Amino acid sequence: MPLIPSFHEIRFPTGIAFRSSGGPERKTEVVTLGSGRETRNQRWADSRRRYDAGYGVRSLVDMNAVIEFFEERRGKLFGFRWRDRTDDGSVPPGSEPGPLDQAIGTGDGVKTVFQLAKTYGSVHAPYVRQIAKPVEGSVRVAVAGTEMAEGIAVAVDPASGLVTFLPGHIPPDGAAITAGFRFDVPVRFDLDQLAIDLSAFEAGAIPSIPLVEILP
Incomplete structure (x- = not known):
């Protein structure tokens, strides 16, 4: 039975996302000339955001929530919503959106x-x-x-x-x-395997759970 659509209108657990890391990424080609001067070329017209949800996993309960979310998304297969607390509205954090923003x-x-x-x-x-x-x-x-x-x-x-x-x-x-407006970022998992080392996790090691923005 086919699984459609390829995007699920559901948000990644907010409590875990709040403690994550990440932000916008761009791709710029820099060519250094023989004179020491350089030229720069923009390879991407749009930025693309990357995040690591692993920094938000603080307990086995958090880890279980990520595993459940990961399995339902089938790894990289289905996209989902992500709240980037540093940039989630038409106005700066702490302000309320207005119709003229x-x-x-x-x-x-x-x-x-x-x-x-x-x-x-x-x-x-x-x-x-x-x-x-x-x-x-x-x-x-x-x-x-x-x-x-x-x-x-x-x-x-x-x-x-x-x-x-x-x-x-x-x-x-x-x-x-x-x-x-307020908005979420459309993302997907950037891996198809969650490599969880419980001994390392209990010792304080942070698991890596990379996410990448899906550009419109």
């Missing part, structure tokens, strides 16, 4: 679907990151500064991050569309 598009009087996004930086080289896994119920959307009611003016898909304007509420030409 992030620009996600400009109306043209015709387009009805817009992708949630978060912009990093504002002056030198802003980076726009697609947000595909918003937290359900956390998204607030505004058109030209006026908040739109979810379910009446807009519909938000928590599995894709797509914002759809409903009939009678299509953004007019030139109107700025903004949004605020």
Whole structure:
């Protein structure tokens, strides 16, 4: 019997994730010239996040929870949600999302679907990151500064991050569309075997449980 879809809309145990390590990774090619000067080339247009959940495993109860989660995901096979406490919203940690936080598009009087996004930086080289896994119920959307009611003016898909304007509420030409939200990172296990050494674990050694972001 086939196992579909390839992504499970479930979050990795939050208590373990809070004590994990990791962050964004980029791939830059650096070529050093004979003069000692260098040239740099960006190989990836988007960053990709990597985490290690092993740092969050502090007990056999935690380890059992990871094993259960790993088995249900079939190792690398199924993706899942991960909360990155250092970067999980349209605003900095400790603040509440508002409908004006992030620009996600400009109306043209015709387009009805817009992708949630978060912009990093504002002056030198802003980076726009697609947000595909918003937290359900956390998204607030505004058109030209006026908040739109979810379910009446807009519909938000928590599995894709797509914002759809409903009939009678299509953004007019030139109107700025903004949004605020909480979000998870889509990830998968980056291994198909959990190598657990109980003697080492009980002596304080931290198991390695690598996770890698699934880019949209």
